[in-house]
Amino acid sequence: MTTTSLNHSGTGRTLRRERRDWRGWAFVAPFMIVFLAMIIAPVLYALWLSLFRDQLIGGNAFVGLENYADALKDSKFWESLWRVTLFLVVQVPIMLALALVAALALDSARLNGKSFFRIAIFLPYAVPGVVAALIWGFMYGDQFGLTASINDLLGSHIVKPFSSSWILPSIGNIVTWEFMGYNMLIFYAALKVIPTELYEAAEIDGAGQLRIIASIKIPALRGALVITTIFSIIGSFQLFNEPNLLKSLAPNVITSYFTPNMYAYNLSFAGQQFNYAATIAIVMGVITAVIAYIVQSRGSRTEDF
């Protein structure tokens, strides 16, 4: 929309552009310095690391792209990637749907104690991830925890949050609890900027609440949906805190390569394979970036209505 006007104003300025003006850089320098030092430098360093192999015996050697070849063949890496993808496909829609319903409910103006519910749903986000995992780990305990009491009540050992078939839903539950409020707030903010004239017009046209949601609110939330989806994809691919903390409670179910991040962490800190860990991190970063890019571009396209 604004690109057209930029093109017009561009003509006639070509002469003045011949001498480059560096003053603009001075204004962005504070950002650029931090950006280069905190984002670009670590990436370059990781790229550099990934080209070497440092052994406990025999020292450091340049190996070119061998680490990448190993990573592509590494069944542990693909298994961990598959696991977080599965997690992503199931958990993210559930979490976003719940957040959406919560945001619509708060926005409907039919709820008493709106601010209480808003803060209550958001509160888990304020709890540090580590603490959240510990709280849930305690409740999941099937010996003495809440789960044990539920099982006692039911009279049989049905609920097993730490068994291999339950562990992903168990972690998904924690993550949903933690981040639903955060996503709800983004949706709620997007709903708040819808001009009230639209609602008035809808009412005059005789639209009910459901029709208003379907025709006004949901379309207006598309941008927010794209953003929350991208954040959730990144979050799922980076899953680390929850499984890593629950590992001490389910040591045989949560492996050292349960998620790509856990794998990279254990490679470097338990196995001293810093180079290979850097490789895994880069491959994972590229995959995340590609998927985030696809979602972003597809999401934006539908915005042009």
Add this chain to the structure above:
Amino acid sequence: MKRSTRPAVRRLVTALAAGAMIGATLVGCSSGGGTTSGSDAKTGMAAVDAALKKGGTITYWTWTPAAKAQVAAFEKKYPKVHVKLVNAGTNTTEYTKLQNAIKAGSGAPDVAQIEYGVIPQFALAKSLVDLKTFGFDSLKKDYASGPWGDVTVDGGLWGLPQDSGPMAMFYNKTVFDTYGITVPKTWDEYVAAAKKLHAANPNAYITSDTGDPGQTTSMIWQAGGTPFSVKGTDITINLQDSGTKKYTEMWNPLVEGKLVAPIPGWSDDWYKALGNGTIATLLTGAWMPGVLESSVKDASGDWRVAPMPTYDGTPVNAENGGSSEAVIKQSKNQALAAGFLRWLNDSKQSVSIFVEAGGGFPSTTEALNSSEFLDAAPEYFGGQKINQVLVEGAKNVLPGFSLLPYQLYANSIFGDTVGKSYAANSDLNAGLKSWQKQLVDYGNQQGFTVTGK
């Protein structure tokens, strides 16, 4: 006109995605060698004495409960020396920090607590000072042979023993009495007791086991197995040797029959289960009484100590855990660090603080044989003279067992491999075989010559 929205946001998100992923796993990686300390003319013990007289500041990493009292006593005796005491986390947490500091070339302490099982790993990486340079090999006579052997690797002396962990069977007498179980002397009796107890009370178990590498290797050790043999960088791994098989044959029925509690060690549930009679015995190191007394207060008066059950009636034992302190090569004042270490683990004053303030199980023969120590009858254990049982157990420790020079990594993948057997309540041998395979692969990748049998 299309897709004119927020290209900057898109780029930022992409960059964040990549940056955060990668940033999460970055660590310093310049390899730095240690420097040998000054050009002091004196050598050996004389250099150490001179350094203590001269004074200076050193840093000491430990998670020993008695460390604070020990350091205070040391600084009182040597006022010119200042010791910065840091608790850098318990075992693996500390080792991770230590390895990072060593790799980064700075930031490591002068003296650090290192468990026996991990000494070979740090010694092999040339991260520790060989204390023979200071003539500390002459201190051999002061220590029990087991722990002394643990700090002697490949002809070097890499630390001084702090405590030791000869194994023993801790049992809950109240539970045993309630269900009419006699204290098992052999493993057959132990397995029978497990069945009897669990049949009488489905919520009670003879012990808990969800797979712990330290526990499993100690049990293999006690069965006479030597699955790891290490000669320099030549390693042989055989997790199917006769000792290992003897252990799994005895232990498999407990795992397969769900006769051991599925409660991971050191979890909140585990402490609770030790306190309320859910777990009836513990097969662990002699350092356990201090832990029970401080963390399982509910069960005061219930627990007793007995020798480890045996396979054929002949008393045999193994070690489980135990720590030493070592001088890190990065230290700028190695002689002073060695001086502190000598006082810390070899002086009567320090060792008695360790035993009294921390409830530790010492490693010096003097402390182990003192009547004060042997006659102690803690109320927690119903007035039993537990140290007599524990010291007796130390005499039966089988020699010749060793762990891998990359034991930290081995421990980290135990759950991935042997853990699968535990999760499925199936034959441990299958898990041990896959553990062996991954250990052989890793060792060879790291430049060792590893053979799997």
